Amino acid sequence: MPIVSNPPPHIYTGCGFDRAAERRRDPSWLARAQAEPTSRVLLTFGLQILIGMEEDAPRLRLLSPTELPAELLVGATFLGCEQGRAIFAAEAAGPEPPVGRFVELRSVGTALPGREAGLAAYARGLAHWRLRHRHCGACGTANLFDQGGHAATCPACGNQTFPRTDPAVIVLVTRGARCLLGRSARFPAGMYSTLAGFVEPGESLEETLVREVGEEAGIRIQNPRYRSSQPWPFPQSLMLGFRAEALDERLRIDPEELEDARWFSRDELCEPERRPVRLPNPDSIARFLIDEWLAEAP
Numbered sequence: 001m002p003i004v005s006n007p008p009p010h011i012y013t014g015c016g017f018d019r020a021a022e023r024r025r026d027p028s029w030l031a032r033a034q035a036e037p038t039s040r041v042l043l044t045f046g047l048q049i050l051i052g053m054e055e056d057a058p059r060l061r062l063l064s065p066t067e068l069p070a071e072l073l074v075g076a077t078f079l080g081c082e083q084g085r086a087i088f089a090a091e092a093a094g095p096e097p098p099v100g101r102f103v104e105l106r107s108v109g110t111a112l113p114g115r116e117a118g119l120a121a122y123a124r125g126l127a128h129w130r131l132r133h134r135h136c137g138a139c140g141t142a143n144l145f146d147q148g149g150h151a152a153t154c155p156a157c158g159n160q161t162f163p164r165t166d167p168a169v170i171v172l173v174t175r176g177a178r179c180l181l182g183r184s185a186r187f188p189a190g191m192y193s194t195l196a197g198f199v200e201p202g203e204s205l206e207e208t209l210v211r212e213v214g215e216e217a218g219i220r221i222q223n224p225r226y227r228s229s230q231p232w233p234f235p236q237s238l239m240l241g242f243r244a245e246a247l248d249e250r251l252r253i254d255p256e257e258l259e260d261a262r263w264f265s266r267d268e269l270c271e272p273e274r275r276p277v278r279l280p281n282p283d284s285i286a287r288f289l290i291d292e293w294l295a296e297a298p
């Protein structure tokens, strides 16, 4: 089977949501939209999001501005528009919501419809950025949030900060009909996954791949090929998925990074019931990279 040329969007992607970025610099439009009863507000508390239950399944619980105290909407973050309605995210005053309950996105993400998981991931990422940029990083003065909540500006020195995403590479290293998977001590028992690491300043993605696979497993690689990406807002990563070929077989594992790493044959991993190890969650890009390779003809 050939490599999929257009991989399906992974969980936590935007799913076509219209961010309507041109509205962020239109304060009068934003003020009207915040007062409009058909607009919708996603409440956050810390990094938790508001969830309700529908037929025993979790769903994002979006509220009308009419259901919330007006002061709570002051400074709400504009997320975008959907079906003609503006969608905002606002910080709740306390842990008790008017309806539903606050939960960690990772506890419900895979059970939410893809569109809602993407919206929640977007709101969580912005909430994390806001909570950690209340003060100017240059002079310490309290920041002012503007551009619909997408910019933080220091009134004293003018320093501006924008939401940031940290690029991280994640790679399935192969050698013929075998692939390299490792496990970190933080993983659930028995789980092995692809290697991954953050891009450092002054590095290309290709250089990060070479460095990370070299550092973690002592393996040199060639022919890195980009496959697809996945937002990972825990708290602010973007996973850039690659495939690469190993030039070496003998592993030299860095015990600071990995508890173990091994070569696995396609035959060993193909049959779910015969797998010697557990693979990552089916909604992760790591699992996509592994499954995509397993589906190819040997």
Ligand SMILES: [Zn+2]
Pocket (backbone or CB within 6 Å): 136, 137, 138, 139, 140, 141, 154, 155, 156, 157, 158, 159
């Ligand atoms: Zn400042």
